[in-house]
Amino acid sequence: MTEHSYNGWPASPTLATRVITPVSGVSFRVADNQNVEDIFTFLAQWYDTHVEALKGSVADDWGFAYRANRNDPDELSNHASGSALDFNATKHPNGVAISSTFTAAQIRKCDALEDCLEVVAWGGNYVHTVDGMHWEIAVEPGGLQDVGARIRQKKIGPVIWIPDDGKPVDLSNMKSQFRRAAGAEKGKVTRHNGVGVIQTYLNKRYSAGLTVDGLVGAKTLNAWGRHEAKVGGQGRPRIPDRKSLAALAKGRFEVKS
Numbered sequence: 001m002t003e004h005s006y007n008g009w010p011a012s013p014t015l016a017t018r019v020i021t022p023v024s025g026v027s028f029r030v031a032d033n034q035n036v037e038d039i040f041t042f043l044a045q046w047y048d049t050h051v052e053a054l055k056g057s058v059a060d061d062w063g064f065a066y067r068a069n070r071n072d073p074d075e076l077s078n079h080a081s082g083s084a085l086d087f088n089a090t091k092h093p094n095g096v097a098i099s100s101t102f103t104a105a106q107i108r109k110c111d112a113l114e115d116c117l118e119v120v121a122w123g124g125n126y127v128h129t130v131d132g133m134h135w136e137i138a139v140e141p142g143g144l145q146d147v148g149a150r151i152r153q154k155k156i157g158p159v160i161w162i163p164d165d166g167k168p169v170d171l172s173n174m175k176s177q178f179r180r181a182a183g184a185e186k187g188k189v190t191r192h193n194g195v196g197v198i199q200t201y202l203n204k205r206y207s208a209g210l211t212v213d214g215l216v217g218a219k220t221l222n223a224w225g226r227h228e229a230k231v232g233g234q235g236r237p238r239i240p241d242r243k244s245l246a247a248l249a250k251g252r253f254e255v256k257s
């Protein structure tokens, strides 16, 4: 009889696994499945670049491990099926509040990462025992569908508008604009990389020289401020005004190549 971890993936001490491309020199062993590899490669790389570095003085990043769920010993951990990763375990121990081990900006980035991948859960948002180090595939094997392919085609990416100082920006009326702007590229992008579309627009319209990474730091805010000044907006990039957003939505048609 095949055993399963609690997310429904087959688990075994002798599970067929593969090692994903090392991220900053850190290797992860995961289930032998292309979707899982694509998802976890994207997840680990993005986390390493934008949340915090994986490589530290301690080897405390884990993938496949045949063992019970630490928070419910009667069931197998998702690590037992190669469908979970732990990042910087010593920094973010099981059961410790994420607000005491992550900054507010890091938590927003983790939330955005979890949200954009759709099929992944972050232990930091567990309702019972929080597990800030832990990321897992949260659907059964058939539920992954084309997520890996969409990652490879760069159709998935987090939407975050956080200045470098970590103070949040008013996003209340921006999400629909992101969707409208993103929708302009002939279905090639999703709402999740709307910021990337805006960065591409700012690069083409104003030669802003931004890295198209879906993250809003000081450079993107400065470019947005120039856009606001140009279109007669209020010039306060932290609080994008309707006029500037409308110009952006209109301007998307100018982005041809």
Ligand SMILES: [Zn+2]
Binding pocket: 079, 084, 085, 086, 133, 134, 135
């Ligand atoms: Zn874990």
